[in-house]
Amino acid sequence: MGAQDTGVEIERFLRLARALPRCEAKESERYTTFRVGGKPFGYLWPRTATVGLKQTLLEQAALVAERPEVFEVQFTAGGFGWVVVHLDGIELEELSELTLEAWYLTAPEELTAAPPTPESLARA
Numbered sequence: 702m703g704a705q706d707t708g709v710e711i712e713r714f715l716r717l718a719r720a721l722p723r724c725e726a727k728e729s730e731r732y733t734t735f736r737v738g739g740k741p742f743g744y745l746w747p748r749t750a751t752v753g754l755k756q757t758l759l760e761q762a763a764l765v766a767e768r769p770e771v772f773e774v775q776f777t778a779g780g781f782g783w784v785v786v787h788l789d790g791i792e793l794e795e796l797s798e799l800t801l802e803a804w805y806l807t808a809p810e811e812l813t814a815a816p817p818t819p820e821s822l823a824r825a
Contacts, residue, residue, distance in 0.1 A: 708789040709796050711747055717797055718743060720825030721804045722812050742807035743800060750788045752796075754803040758782040764799075781806065797822040 725736045735743040744753040753775045761782025764772040771790035775783035797819040
């Protein structure tokens with residue numbers, strides 16, 4: 702894929718996130734919080750076209766080390782590392798995988814027994 706194929710529009714990310722089972726989106730003045738089972742797994746900041754996603758500490762470190770122009774450390778909490786993702790630097794398939802992972806790390810057990818696939822989210 703060429704450079705012209707990189708980048709995900711905010712509306713596209715919203716469709717992807719809303720396709721996750723029991724995803725709840727709550728908008729505030731500056732950002733939108735995405736929750737499952739009452740717990741946050743992602744954030745969207747429209748002004749900066751960035752999203753924050755829950756990941757494992759290892760994944761957080763690997764993403765930031767590999768592509769610091771696309772990923773940055775947001776914070777760590779409870780054994781998880783949150784990453785900021787610049788939407789203009791990521792492809793839809795990878796964003797689908799990372800968003801699904803964030804949801805999966807947060808969702809109650811009954812939802813994770815049959816999770817959606819990154820491909821199904823990318824088609825949403």
